[in-house]
Structure formats: structure tokens, C-alpha cells
Amino acid sequence: MPLSAYLGLAALVFAIGLFGVLTRRNAVGILLGIELMLNAVNINLVAFSRFRADLGGLIFTLFTIAITVAEIAVGLAIVIVIFRVRRTIEADHLDLLRG
């Protein structure tokens, strides 16, 4: 399969993730969307690594996965705290920064 197929898949996953982030009202759903976007990037990295015969991409992907896990742990913790305080995780209701 040509590189463009991988890149197309990654773009599709990224777009789905972005769509999730933009449209989901639930904070957990948004985090899932972010997860998809990050993984689209991972697909890109792996694909380029494979096609350019460069191990850097793979190593970079490992780091990304590790950081993603940490990030999602922190993100979910924040969501839980928000829920405790506000009794909601609806993104539309979390508008404390409204001007």
C-alpha cells in the first residue's frame, strides 16, 4: 500500500477525533476525541518511519503513547474533580471563563 493510504487513514482518524472534540458535550467524550487525534499522529509517525526506514519515528511513537497515557490519566482526574465540584461534566456548562 502506498504511503498516501496510511496518511489518508491518519487524516480520517484525525478528522473523526476532531469532530468528536468539537461536537461531544461530555468531557469524557472530548478526551476520547483527543485520544483519536493523538493516535492519528501516531499512525503518521509509524508510516513515515516505515517508508523512510527511520527508527526515530517508532521511538517517538512509544514516547507519544506513554505521554498520552499520562495525559489521559490527568485529564480524567480533572474531569472527576470537576464533576465533584460542579456535579456536571457537560462542556457547555463549564463556562467559568466567559467574558
Place this chain on the structure above:
Amino acid sequence: MRLGSPELALVVLALPFASFLAIGLIRPLRRSGRPAAAISIVAMAGALVGAALMSWQSIAVSRGLNPAVLWTWLPADGGPMASVGVWVDGMAMQMCVLVTLISLLVQIYSWAYLADEPPPSLGRYYAYQSLFAFSMLGLVLSPGFLQMFVFWELVGLCSYLLIGYWYDRPSAARAAVKAFWITKLGDLGFVAGIVMLWAATGTFDFFPLFSAAEIGALHVDRFPTIMFLIYLGAVGKSAQFPLHIWLPDAMEGPTPVSALIHAATMVTAGVYMVARAYPLFALVPPLLTLIAWVGAFTALLAATMACVEVDIKRVLAYSTVSQLGYMMAANGAGEPEAAFQHLLTHGVFKALLFLGAGIVIHHFHTNDVFRMGGLFLLRPWVGGSFLVGTLALAGVWPLPGFFSKEAVLAAVLNARLSVPFLMLIATSFLTAFYMFRVVFLAFFGHAHDHHEHPRPPIAMDAVCRALAVLTLALGARAALTMHHGDAPAWLPWISLAWAFAGIALAWAAYQAGFVDPARLAAALAPIDFLARRRYFLDALFGGTYRLVLLGFSRVVGWVDRYVVDGVLNALSAGTLHAGDRLRRLQSGRPQDYVYGVVLGVLLLLVWAQLTMPPASRSGHPRLEPGSRTPLQ
């Protein structure tokens, strides 16, 4: 060790200043009242002794004394810009004696006159009095225009402070401000004149200026303008038409203040300045003519207003304006000596009249002459003293006013100023009339009430008697040493005849009742009408003030409020409004920001697509999987 005259003059100057510093700076002393007054009086007595010694010494040793002590002031690259010091000549010495003498007598008189004042006020009063004495002496002894101007303003300040001594009275506060501003109007000209003179000649000092003037070496552009500006200062200070309107209002101050500042000393500073700087004024004959005309006109105008005034102090104030007009006319006629002699004698007998009027007011508790009467029989000594002053002012032989006024009239006549001469002769008739009107109303006639009045305090009485004796002595000296100048022989008789005619008219109208004052007023209706309204000059000044100054202020205020403030208000309102609009961009919802980021990235991509050169777009090598196969 013998002190020379200038050193003595410095002592004379230092004594009132030390007294002012002591009373002014030491708060418990100032608030104690009587001790402060005692210090001030003792200092003035010392100054009087010093001034008397100074003139006695200079009579004894008329030559060989250095007349001046000078210090450099305002050092500059090309020599000092100005100097300070004392310049002691005959004129300054006589003036010093007059100032210290009247100051001392007035301060003693005030001790009794202001006995009911609270101690802190009394301390304040004596601090002002000491400052005034110091400033006036400094003015008199000035060796140059700059020092004179500084002290000129200081006496103006003291005048303001003392007119407004009872500052809780609105009329006194207003009169103080009026006196200050009207004299400042003239002072503007004075300061502009001396600065222009300095710019042209490089010096403020009298000595080099007079020396140059005498040998005709003073070549200055626009010299007449400069001297006219300097003369304006004298117009304000010496209450010449049209700036005379402040002096009658200045009577709001305590009576001793009126006697000292607004009759004997400060108001004569303008006459003194013109007489002192006469060598310079003499170079501009048209200006001298103007000075004489304005002086004579002022004398006549003020005399007509005095005839219809019912307030005894204001009558005296108008007569002061009138006599200042005489002095200025003599200056303008080219006889500063005559002006100065009239200044000295007038200082003595006008102080006597004011202090006598103080006793009269003290007795009747009113200033209105029509509510007084019969004082002469009750208080013959007061009446006698006042009568001496009145006769002196009216110019009756052998009192000093007669001789000095004759000298003035002769000077004006010799200068061939016939219209001013006629005005001054008419004034001498009016002077006798209005002064004897006051005398007949207040001292003769019938008493309006028959309450028992306390005797005037001994200090006030003694001061009046001392001044009366001094007036008589001055008259006797003048009569004995009188030298007939170049005046025509008929002049004294004419002037005496007019004076007696004035006295007779006053007697007929206000004592004997031959002439009804109301019919007299009706016969001279237009002048009576105008004089009672002060020739609308106060209204003119007030109207000008309101129209020009307030109008201008309103325009400036409008510009400030609507243009300057308007721009700033528009800016701030615009900022607030824009901020309010932009605020709505911040919805606070996280996803809206993500929309923003996505939109921005998309726009950047579009921009990159449009602007990036096509070569680099297709420049990537095509990659196939495993083409370099490092993983195998």
C-alpha cells in the same frame, strides 16, 4: 565707634524685621497678643531713634559719608545683574523718619484701639505691622528699581493682609482682594518697565542710571514707553485715576491701618518712586505733562466724591486720593521737591485726621457723619486735634498743609499747566468744604443721643495730641523758614480765599442752616448724581471684569469641558464599548476555542497553499515501502 548713615539705616531696617521674625515665627509669642505688641512697639521706637540719629548725623556731617552700602545680588557672567543695599540721601532719610514715627504712633494707638481683640489676632496684627514697617523702610532705602519692586510688592502684601484683618467680614475680604488686584494691574506695568529698562541699560541701580541721565548719556530705545510703564506702577499704588477705586474700599481695615498704610506711607510710595526716579522722568516731558494732568484730575474727581460721602473714613480716603493727586501734579510739573514736602506734611496731618476719626468712631459707634454731633464740647482735646488736622488739610495759614500746597500750586503754575492749576484751585475749595462738612456734622451741631460715653483710652488720646503738636510745629517751622519762591504774590491769597470760601459754605450749609444742602445738591444735580455713584468707575471695572475676564473664563471652561474632556471621554467610552463588544467573543466554552484553533490552522493552510512556490510543492521524492529497507 561711630556708625555711618548707611550702617544706621541697616539697623533701622533690621529692627522691625527682627520683630516680625520673632512674632511671626515664635508661635506662643504671637498667640500671647500683648507681649508681641510690646516687642513690636519697642522695635519701632528703636527704629525711630535710629532714623532720627541718621538724619541728625547727616545734618551734622553733611559731607564725607558714603551714601550707600551695596551688595551684589544675582551674580552673572558679565558682572552682577542686580545689587541690594541701602541708599541714604536726604529724601530717604526724611521718609525714614516719617515712616518710623507714624508707624510707632499707630502701633501705640492700636494697643488701645484693638484692646478688645483676642490675643492671637492681636499678635497677628503686630506681626503684619512689623513686616509693613520693614517693607516700607526697605522700599524707601532702595538703591535700585529691583529692590524697590520687591519691597513694593511686600508693602502691597501687607496692605492686603491688613485690609483683610477682619477676614470673617465678607466686605473686608472683598476689599482686600480688590485692593490687591487693582494695584497689581499697575504693578504689571512697573515690572515690565524696569525689566525693559534693564534690558536696554543693563542695570537696575539708580546711581548709574541717574548719572547717565544727567549728562545726557542715556540712549534707550522706546524710553518714553518704558517710563510710562514704570509710571503705571505709581498710578496703581498712589491711587491715581482710573485705578483709584481700591483706596476707598480699603477703609474696611482697622482705622489705625488706614492711617498708616492708606494715608501716610504706603499709598505715597508711588509719589516717592516718581520723585526718586525724577531724573529719568525728566527726560520725557510729554509724560510729565500727562502725570500732572492725571494728578490734577484725580484730585478734583476725588474731592467731588468726598463731598457726597457720609462715611467719615471714606471722606478721608477720598481726600487722600485727592492729596495724592496734588503730589503727582507737582511731580508732573517738574518739582519733585514740592511733591515730597507735601507728602511729608500730608503724612503727618492725615495720620492725625484718621486717628482722630478713630476716636470719633469709637465714641459714636458709627461711621455715618449724619448720626454724629456735638463731640467738640464733650471732648475738646479730640475736637481741637481734629480741627488742627482739618485746617492743615484745608490749607489754612500757618499750618504745614498751607505751605506745601502753595509749593505744589506754584510748581504747577510755573510749569504753565493752566487747566490742571484751575482744577487744583477748585479742589482746594472743595477740600475745605468737605472737611468742614465733617467737622460741623460730627463735632458741632446737636448730639443725637445722650448716653454717657467712656473717655477715649489714654493711648489714643495722647497719640492724637502728639500728632497735633507735631503738625503745629511743622507749620511753625515752615512759617519761620518760609522762603518765597518764584510764585506770584497773589497765589497764597487766592488759595486762602478759596479755602475760606469752602469753610464758609460748609458752615452755611451744615451749621448755620442758611443754605439747604438738598438744594445745593439739586443745583449741581449732574455732578451730584455722578459723584454719588462714584462716576460709575467701580461699575465700569466690575463690568469689564465680568464681561472680559469672566467671559474669557467661560469660553476656556467650555473648551475644557467639551473639547478637551470631550476627546478623552470619547476615547474612554470607545474603549469601554469596544471592550464590551469584544468580551462576547469569550464564551468560556472550551469547544468554541477549539473551533477557533481549527479555523486558524485551516486559514494558515490555505494561505500556505496560495503563497508557497509550486516548485517546492512537487519537490518531494516519492517514497515506496522498503525502498531503503533498514529494518530487514
